[in-house]
Amino acid sequence: MKHFFIWAPFFLLCFSLRGQGTVQDYRRADSCKILYKGKVFNAPDNFAWIKSDHGFWYKNESKGGKEFMLVDVERKVQQKAFDHLRMARALSASLKKSVPAQDLPLQDVEFSKDHKSVKFTIDSARVKCLLPSCQCSVENVIRNKTGEGYWGNAFNEGASQPVKSADSLWVAFIKDHNVFMQSRKTKETFQLSYDGSGGNFYSSFITWAPDSKKLVAYKVKPGQTRTLYLIESSPTDQLQPKLQQREYLKPGDELPHRQPQLFLVDEKKHVPISDSLFSHQYALEDVRWNKDSRFFTFEYNERGHQTYRVLKVDAPTGNVSVVIEEKSRTFIDYSSKRFRYDLADGSQTFWASERSGWNHLYRYDVASGKVINPITTGEWVVREVVHVDEATHQVIFKASGLDKDQDPYFTHYCVVNFDGTGFRRLTTSNANHIGFFSDDYTYFVDHYSRVDLPPASQVIITATGKPLMEIQKADIQPLLNTGWRMPEVFSAKARDGQTDVWGIIIRPSQFDENKKYPVIEMVYAGPHSFYVPKSFTERYTGLYALAELGFIVVQVDGMGTSWRSKAFHDVCWKNLKDAGFADRIGWIKALGQKYRYVDTERVGIFGTSAGGQTAAGAVIFHPEFYKAAVASCGCHDNRLDKMWWNEQWMGYPIGPQYAECSNIVNAPKLGGKLLLIVGELDDNVDPASTYQFANALIKAGKDFELITVPGMGHSSGGEFGERKRRDFFVRALLNREPPSWEMAYPAK
Template sequence: MTTEKPTAPARDRLTAEEYTRAEELWPTELLRRVTNAVIVPTWLDGEDRFWFKHEHRDGHEYVLLDATTGERRPAFDHDVVARALGAEPRSLPVETFEYDGEAIVAVVAGREGRVRIDKDGSVSEAPMPAADAFRGPDGQEAFVRDHNLWVRDGRGFERQLTTGGVEHFGWAEAPDNDYDRLGRVGRDRAGAPHTTQGCFWSPDGRRLFVARVDERRVRAYPYLESVTHDGSVLPRVHRVRRKLFGDAEETRWLWHVIDAATGEQTVVDPLPDGLLIQPWHCWWTEHGTVLALAGTFAQDAAALVEIDAATGSVRVVHLEHDHMFRFNNIWFHDDNVRYLPERGQFIWFTFEDGWPHLWVIDVATGAPRQLTAGEWVVQDLVRVTDRHAFFTTGGTQPGANPYLRRLHRVDLDGDGPNAGLACLTPEDADHAFPPVPQGTVWREWGAQPFELRSCVSPSGRYFVDNISRVDLPTVTLLRDGEGNTVTELARADISGLEELGWRFPETFRAKAADGKTDVWGVIVKPRRFDDGEPWPVIERIYGGHQVLAQPRSFLEGLNGSFMFGLHALADLGFVVVVLDGPGTPVRSRAFRDMTWDHEDRFGIAHHRAAIEELARSRPWMDISSVGVNGHSSGGYATLMCLLLEPDFYKVGFCSSPALGADGSQAWITEAHFGRPDYGDGRTVRLRPDERAPSHTVWDPATHVDRLQGRLMLVYGDIDEECEPPVLLQFLDKLVQAGKDFDLLPMPGRSHYYTTEPYYQKRLWDYFVEHVQGRTPLRHHRLGVTPGRRLSET
């Protein structure tokens, strides 16, 4: 017996009321209606005590909890602080704070700097730590002035330590295009100082290990700012030094050891095999040497090296090759490495045995020893104590969702892998450590990003466990180091969401195109969902090898990085699918490499196969005209959906796509697709118009003749991550091929504009018009505010 597909009701025009109804599910509105979706502890220095923010429907309070007893009390006198700040005790605008004797020093929303609030309610300004200073022992600081390194002692006396620093060849300065939130163009527009990095004090305060960044020969890429920040009618050109794919010259970090008293310099020898010391992973040892992580620009090799501070000589302790090497599964998460000075060991992260696991390297001998092993994944290394490593895992339970995190502990000593391995979080749920990955939209961040706060206490004897799934509101427990519950901290209150009729996302498992490999994801449905009628399908896609798209926790399901606006979009009459197919992280090496070196690099065929399987068991999914939307790498994936599977994906809304290799920045392109090959292994372009044959198969321009559906292209005209000229060059290919397309420039925007209401309204309208066949309401302005998040990828 065949199940008939439901027939769509006739609908013509989208009404203002439908927009207003969708706005009820706008991200900031959803977040306003839930409390305690995540609890993030701030542990007191070296103690098993922490404070956290406990939310209520009518406000919040700050609680100090003693983990050894489970006793909780107010973190400070809320009435006193309320009078000091002119606020309500249950609505204090405190973003974060620290104790200072009988006072607290707080960052307060809407105020510059920090304030000190004494127990009698007196308020005074508290100096902010210098953001651009490298702090050393005994109150010493190193800082950059006019591209040179200076030092300041504990009494405030300053003196210059280096000379000769100039722009693009300065001391302890980040590269010109350092991928911070502003970018170089954004810094120019805001008048912000150049970012600093790469300076490390020795424990005795006598020497510094510091980089001098040389970009003098690196190409200066021009960005045209047409809508200028200062209101000028004339456009402004910003020139940003960056290595493009196929360029010979790249940023070089030239490392030195400098005597803090005399300024005497010891130059560090160049590293072999194109390795470069990474300016954020360096440690002084008790032997007067420096340990550092190094990697190639193409991210296809990594090493642990030791530098003799007296001579500058370099010893490679451990070297490893992998065409996609990184120290965590996911970009933007802390790297899974630690130096253990008391042991003379180093924790290393690798796919060496086919699965991402932790190893221990003996620094003196370079001998590696596997710390964890098995057909499961180490996700994040959370805390290392004198005896144990705490880390999250995925896939440890056969048949369970491999993306859900569980906290495990392993002994650092043992004859083999998994010594004393223990699961500390047995529930079939996501246990988030850290609970808020970068990119998740939340009401407030505070001065200290959540990523920097560990849920495990400094001693390792206690941890805060946020237990949830996309379909399970958060319950937050305090547990001891064996996983036993000490006390419940909070439960998420979703009554405000229930008042709206909000629906949990549905988790699914399906097969990839090979019919064997499991892929996982979620389906977002409209509030008025009825399985007796058809619902057109949209896929929100990313597809890159460095970031997960699907949500795992309740908070991510509500509004994770790739979930922004999806509940509102679905409410306009769609079901939206988000999945991670082969080629994406947090699975085995085999899963990650299934699409490597294939024409379909982002595994579009696997996404199609999964959606088709879902539709076979869910006849209400109308896949006659599937829409697809993605940003950045997801923009590239959106294009390839329309080009490689044009009979399935019919409508694409593609923003800031990471397009063809040639003309794009090298460090992203080479990581995604490998080094260029211009013939006979040559990796450097000889002519400006030369294209790498090895990469043309992945270039959307190669496949423009296949375009059949509707395509909207969106870009920010000062986007430093996905260059606007590369997009315009692709548009020229579309024009030459006689292909129709729609274009939405976002003037004065960089890479980060997808949370803007205007962008979301245009996205809604495009799918309403071209997937549903209805007429949107033109020139309708959404009555919502933009969401805020740390990054959008």
């Protein structure tokens, strides 16, 4: 009897693991991507207003197939935009191919104002169809669009063509690194600058004043060039590997120095402008002349992102003064929260700032550089300005954190007067609201949902905030019939014991509360936003599939992420290794206290990119809690990654904080199981980051797994990576050998 009690916990553990990580679980997991697809009906999530009309169209997935719907708001009528069968027949005849009526593949749809015709793209043809007859004709054939330039390419200062003056009498251009102008009437040419050279040249991006008597051109001292090299091991067009290369600046690299210079046309005079207020540049951009040509403004982002200025240059003197100066002891979130709107007469400008500790709008007097008044205030944040109405002196905007009894990330729409009075809500229900406004802002479609509330949509009158008509309510019963389980929203206290952190819980479809389930956290703590979904979606199939193997899968937004208070966000500054771990761990422990089936002794984590850095950091800096991690394409040392993202959060100049947060430097601290995945052609995060991390782990005598995916760029590893990730967690957290892939993923 004594021996029974010794072995009883072991038998109970084995019994609790039955049905977790089995062949049946794998097959059920793999079926999620098909099983859940197309099971949500009447849940359109995009609404396109017709130009200069109080009507809009949307695409609806009904049980009968895809429907294009047309709504007349004034008449409160919605109906099918056309006879879908007739349209299918017409297109089949025109294109000489079968086009299904239940799934019309129409892109870039554009209805006429009178609703009597519609244009759209199908295949490579731009087609116009008369309604209701569906008489269609091909207007033109669209050539293949050239790919967008690589994000890391340096700005090409010489890419602009000659620039015409506002009155079209002159054209300005660059020749021999200097500024010239030419009369378009007489062809007489004048040289305006004489100080340009190859090492300090004038940019061809020239900005004329509205009066055509002045112009601004940048003088540019080039910065550093850095090249990222990638080896494509398995090209499709040849046997031998290829060497690829990209422009790729990294933290600490030297940047160009730009200095705007003023030129007076009538006098053919160059007016130098002092750079004393913008000498230490990260970026200099957005030259804007005011309407009467008395001055122009531009924006200066200081290297390190702790000072940001809007500067004004008077014409013709060239004197520089500050209109707006933003300073922070940590960082200014220019990449996510920058907003500026200049009134048409140039007298005032609206500006977004976190100076109060919350992101709000301020009204400035341009002449004095003084704040006239805050436009919004309170312990909540302005997320987006939708419209500034100069006629009514009102601002329509999107905000979050307005309701203490709601998820603080839910977005709502509001209106406020320029002077800060007259604040009113346009949406209030306990849901995440996404608005689609008519082009005169008289109406908007309010699409609202939560992860645990199916979506619905309605038209709201902007002037009153009152609903006018219902558009759709989702039918998710077919999805529920598959066994799909709705996520649970859960909140717990952050490390400070006061602030709530929010996340979601995903359980397997065959959940049994009598079992014990390890926890797997999907992480992305990149400080530029938050990442736990707030709107309803069944498309998170990767997480649902992972849960099907016998796990509780969670996501949490801890401190250091964005769109809460400035103090909440500042936790990340020069401290990316923090990644909100204290809050995440506390949240998971609170979850375990609430639900006995949550096993907080077996916790895994995975993520990609910045999430890959964080996932690996979990088993380096917190191995007492996280037992296993999968890190894909991680930036494991922020000195190896792209400049703009890393200097924004880790600061400039490069200091000891970079090494302190480095997974590579701290590799000897690895205390959990680790799988690294990297694409050999990742041009977002330098693959060397993963390779150097692996090298450091090898030198430290640490056991880990490494997968390099040939031909793959920045990703989680594709289907191969997904399968390896599942197997890794089944071994590490369920202590079970996964089934062979031939059994788990039978050929279809």
